[in-house]
Amino acid sequence: MDVRSRNYLLMNRQALEKDIKTSYIMDRMISDEVLTLQEEERVKQQNTQKERAAMLINIILTKDNNSYRSFYNALLHEGYRDLAALLQDGIPAISSGNRKSSMDGMTSYVKTILCEGGVPQRPVVFVTRPKLVDAIKQKLFCLGNDPGWVTVYGMAGCGKTVLTAEALRDHQLLEDYFPGGVHWISVGKQDKAGLLIKLQNLCSRLEHDSALSQRPPLNIEEAKDRLRLLMLRRYPRSLLILDDIWDSWVLKAFDNQCQVLITSRDRSVTDAVAGNKYEVHVESGLAHEKGLEILSLFVNMKISELPEQANCLVRECK
Known part of the structure; x- marks a missing residue:
């Protein structure tokens, strides 16, 4: 871990140990593959909440930059925005020129971008479907620098989410086409109140700089306006992924001249929004x-x- 990152953990460990509950934070770090089940068990064996938090921080201090980023993102996603703000200036810089491959063939740059964007890890049992992965990449290439929509559609359980996540594990795609990063949101079937919560959480993630953070948007229209400005000013040339869209009205909240990929059972969900549109059909069943x-x-x-x-x-x- 960088000296600067380590120092930020040490400087703020008292506040972290006092307030954090480790359970959900460790779940996210395990999902990011920076914390092992054995290390999780070591934390759980501690008697008090403060002791568990202290043990987790001790473990993170022995690890690399990805662990720091994962811990920071876990705090942000689990509602500890104030604590995440304490660690923000210590986030290690990402070197896009680093093309050293990791164990699964991804570069460290790709692994960091996907971790920060909340992209799901590969499932334990994973088989390649290169033609479909390449088809999704080609549609993303078609977006170029223009706003538009890529729809990956098919029946439930056909692998839309896994294939989409796999298509993003590509250094050239992220560096050349989406240098602003990727932002993954699991949407699902929502009413207006549920959609507002999703939008509030997304705005919170994108406004992680405490100097610029604001109160949560109070309604969907306000959230849409704030998201539009964030994507335009702070995250240009980034990709928004909306996983498992059920209703076309949901997409109107994200119709902000952005570059968006969605997964859905319904091919026609993008009919109500503007911009260039591309499709990839995932057939049910496997060879x-x-x-x-x-x-x-x-x-x-x-x-x-x-x-x-x-x-x-x-x-x-x-």
């Missing part, structure tokens, strides 16, 4: 070979070692 690949990963065997009954099982599941 037989992909089904065998998933089964082999579950049972930790090579496909060639699977018994004959495996073919019958995959056909039955389809």
Whole structure:
């Protein structure tokens, strides 16, 4: 960890230890793959909330810059905006020129951008579907510098979210087309009150600089206006991802001349918004070979070692 980042943790550890509850923060850090289950257990074994917070900070101090960023983002997302503000000036700089690959083939630059943007990690059992991933990338390339919408649509469970997240694990795509970063929002089926909360949380994330932060927007129109200014002034050339859109009226709150990718079961949800539009259809079901690949990963065997009954099982599941 950078000396500056370490110093900010040390300077503010008393305030952090006093106020944070570690459970949800650790969940996010585990999801970001910067905290292990064994380290989580060490924290849980402490007797008091303050002791658990102290143990977590001690563990973070032994780790790298990604751990600091993950901890900062966890504070921000879990409602500790004031504590996150204490650590903001200590966030390590991102070097976009760093192309050193990580264990899963991503560069450290990509890993940091996706972590900060809240992009989901790969599932434990993951099989490649390169044609669909490439199709999503190509549609994102088509956006260029212009506002517009990419819709990844298909039946429930067909893999829209996983494929979208996988398409974003590309250094050139992020550095050349979306240097302002990515911002992932899991939307789902919402009423107006639920949508307002989603918008308030997004504005809070984007306004993490305490000197510029404001009260939460009071209604959807105010939130839309604030989001438009944030994306225009502070996050130009960034990508907004709206996962699991059910209703077209929801998109009107994000119709701000931005670059947006959505996942949805409904191909027509973007009919009510303006801008260039591109589509990627994800068919339900997998090819037989992909089904065998998933089964082999579950049972930790090579496909060639699977018994004959495996073919019958995959056909039955389809």
